[in-house]
Amino acid sequence: MTARVLGGDFRVLGEEVHDENMEEIGEQGRPPGDPPDAPGSWVKKVVGCNEGGMPVPEEIVDESFVESNLKLEFPNGEDGEPVITIGEEVLMAMNGLWKRCMIVKVLGRNVPLLSLTRRLKELWKPAGPMFVMDLPNFFMVRFGVEEEYMNALSGGPWRAFGSYLMVQAWMPEFDPLRDEIVTTPV
Incomplete structure (x- = not known):
């Protein structure tokens, strides 16, 4: 049997010695490959x-x-x-x-998701989590904190990228391929 030092670790090499840490990784009851x-x-x-x-x-x-x-x-x-x-x-x-989801549209512009996410976080400064999801023709913004959601929904008018942001509360009937936002806070 030989021993080798690698950066301060000792490794014993030999057929009868196994590194038990390697054998204990993962759950034993889980099928291989999961x-x-x-x-x-x-x-x-x-x-x-x-x-x-x-x-x-x-x-x-x-x-x-x-x-x-x-x-x-x-x-x-x-x-x-x-x-x-x-x-x-x-x-x-x-x-x-x-709950705590709103629909957002940037008037007259096509904005990438990451750019809008960064700009909305700068604009609304949420302390809690805020997620922006891409929809056809719109974005959906979900807030983790009710007060931050209400401030973003009822505040404004909001501007980003030189354009106005149209915002409305999410509704079950909303269809991004058919609907338009017709009112927004001013």
Whole structure:
């Protein structure tokens, strides 16, 4: 058996000696090739939300609640297309996921997501988390703190990149491909 010193560490080389740290990495019950953490799990652990600041739906709405307010029918028999009816209570609970979200449009300009994110953080100076997501023709901004959301929504008029920002609260009926923001604070 030989020993070798590498930068202050001793490593014993030989067939009968194994580095136990190498064998203990990862969970023993996990199949080989599975990642140790699901995507976004570190983010969720740190901020209590999924990527983009969105709460995890399963943690807000209980599965048994959804199942009790969900109806699955096969009007044309089991080989036909299913019809799923979601109860109003579930829809209202799911709308809570979009609390503290607003729709933003930069008038007359196409702005990259990262540039707008940086500018909005400079403009609104949120102390809590703020996430900006790209939508077709719009951006959606989600705040972690209710007061900061209300200040951004009701303050203004806001200007960025030499243009006005149109802002409105998120609504379940909003369709970024069809809708326009018609009013904004002045």
